Amino acid sequence: MPRVRKEHLAARRQQILRGAAVCFARKGFHQTTMEDICRQTELSMGAVYRYFSGKDQIIAAMAEAGRERHHELLEAMRGGAGTLQSLERLAHAFFSMLEYDAEVWALDPELWAEALRNPAIRRVVGATTRGVRAAIAETVREAQEQGEVNPELDPEAVARVIVSFFEGLVLQKALDPRLDVWQYVTVVRAMLTGLFWQGAARGGQSPPA
Amino acid sequence: MPRVRKEHLAARRQQILRGAAVCFARKGFHQTTMEDICRQTELSMGAVYRYFSGKDQIIAAMAEAGRERHHELLEAMRGGAGTLQSLERLAHAFFSMLEYDAEVWALDPELWAEALRNPAIRRVVGATTRGVRAAIAETVREAQEQGEVNPELDPEAVARVIVSFFEGLVLQKALDPRLDVWQYVTVVRAMLTGLFWQGAARGGQSPPA
Amino acid sequence: MPRVRKEHLAARRQQILRGAAVCFARKGFHQTTMEDICRQTELSMGAVYRYFSGKDQIIAAMAEAGRERHHELLEAMRGGAGTLQSLERLAHAFFSMLEYDAEVWALDPELWAEALRNPAIRRVVGATTRGVRAAIAETVREAQEQGEVNPELDPEAVARVIVSFFEGLVLQKALDPRLDVWQYVTVVRAMLTGLFWQGAARGGQSPPA
């Protein structure tokens, strides 16, 4: 019985979170009413409140789901030695997720905005992005040791720029779903590998100051 | 009299927008009440409604102000021929603004979120970023013609990636105001100029496939 | 079987009433939820509803319990002839109960308030106090016949005043549990026996108009 109970509880929470995500994607956190969520999940008011003590908790659960999503991404990077190819694997995993599951990511801008005003969300979002940056920075450090990346660059700053590749794309794709992710990837790869700058591609000219 | 009137009107609107921006930065669009705005601007309810027909109009004006902010940035890029150095000038202008006027930019994530749900805001924000992308893409195109940038890259995609440098930084700086902008700039410059990839920096090795 | 059934039923009802009393003492009738009662009794929702048809019935049972409590008190007065000493026995019984079982009585103020708005409770509380007053009035009447109490006083009014000694103490003790009951008793006894007024204690002065 506790087994069934627990599973039921988790299933209901998932049901609610799925429905809430649909609503939030449609109207944003603060414009979505609890009634919207009830209608979408086909649950009664009281049922929703049995699983979440309030709207804030549902929003917090969204942030948590975002953390898990990012955690899975980082798994894609593990295993290989730290090289540019690790970064490419990460990028590939991320861009694939975005291309084939775009709606899920459309909540991120809402979460960013919420994080700026709501300490509870800020904590979760902050932990998420710190985790991602740390993993990338570590990879960059290893790549520097292996002579693949300019050792004078601060790995933390590099991680921030790489995160920007992702965050910028999430935002732009949300605002313009027709955006072609693969073209974007091509440019990112060119920048990471020195193929952006024409001189490098052609080989050996000294870069401009 | 119409002159005085018009100036008075514009001054009041500015007063309201300044106060509203403070509130919005503090609590977000939908958590800020009209009373918050009145308290912050030290204006009466009726006064605010004389200059704006409702809260939506104030939010729309925020989006408009964002458009102007970006417009000024683009001015910084004009004048020079389209080269990597143009991009650097743009970057420098942007990063300076962000470093010395961080609070202004902290409203952007709120605007992005709003743009995703609110057609009126989406139009303004969309026009803004399309404008920025177009200007950058044009510069890239010229740089490609001058042999400075890999001609196989799609200029629009390049523009999107460069916009990501900016958007990502705005977001990260808002979430973590202690972020060191100049370290970030250094990495961006390295990527744009081929100094990121170790091979290019050392000169002439063939890049990895 | 009916015997066992009946006992089981009564036992469960007692269990529920004990738990409910704890809750009501803590939060009052209308702020206590059925869930509070379930938690306190460690019974399920359905179980409670099997023994009581609703919250109102539980509250009514509380009033009934109060009636029984008072009934026991009156037993303490029976047996002796109607004299001041009968009243003293009543007072002693009551004050002892209060001193050693204070929490039970702390529900009375809640019942008084409820009686004022809820006809069902008013009936029970009214019957209770009418019973107490009648018993006391009868005793007073007898004491008057025996020349112990001023015969010009209305026995009903005397009963009301004596009830006030009790009700006032219940209230004051509930609000301030450190109250010393025995000091209070001493004063009550002095008033009942003419020891309050200094003149009487010293013997024979004519009282003030």
Place this chain on the structure above:
Amino acid sequence: MPRVRKEHLAARRQQILRGAAVCFARKGFHQTTMEDICRQTELSMGAVYRYFSGKDQIIAAMAEAGRERHHELLEAMRGGAGTLQSLERLAHAFFSMLEYDAEVWALDPELWAEALRNPAIRRVVGATTRGVRAAIAETVREAQEQGEVNPELDPEAVARVIVSFFEGLVLQKALDPRLDVWQYVTVVRAMLTGLFWQGAARGGQSPPA
């Protein structure tokens, strides 16, 4: 303008408190809805909330009004030297108020019950009764010095018993509005002056142990 404003504010608060008192007397604090209060005061929801931040504040204001009511009573006692006659003046003032303004006092039992569960109300009600007890105790002390009251009685305990005369009557009158206050007063006076105990009235017998 501030003058008018302030008066308007006070007038509205009074209007709301009057209406709320009617509702509370009818249904009790927790059974009265804000809508009841709005209907009774003929004000809108928002208007009520402009003057009171919530139902709790209105209840607290009721407690405060009770404090003022008691404060006025104590004024009736001041001026004379501390004697039994002071107490009679207090009693007379109180019993008159009760006889001619019964509904006002019917809220007291509700306040007592609330005081037992609600710390904010407990503070106000506690302060009120402490104030009344202190004033009475002081009078008793003076009466003892003047040889009018048995000096062996604890003045604080005497004050508590006298308060019981009042509290008991308030409760009984609320439950049974036909109660004859003057008969009650007569008994109280008899007890205070030694006329209750027949022995004293007849003069000079030694009281029972």
Place this chain on the structure above:
DNA sequence: GATGAATGAGGTTTCATTCAT
């Protein structure tokens, strides 16, 4: 008999907007 998840009406509170002064 027992359970506790589900219901949904109804409660409290908020706030964009209006309008008499």
Place this chain on the structure above:
DNA sequence: AATGAATGAAACCTCATTCAT
């Protein structure tokens, strides 16, 4: 022009009660 009190629809949340299992 300016004021700010008033409005009331709509939001969030609670909880007595029911009923499928």
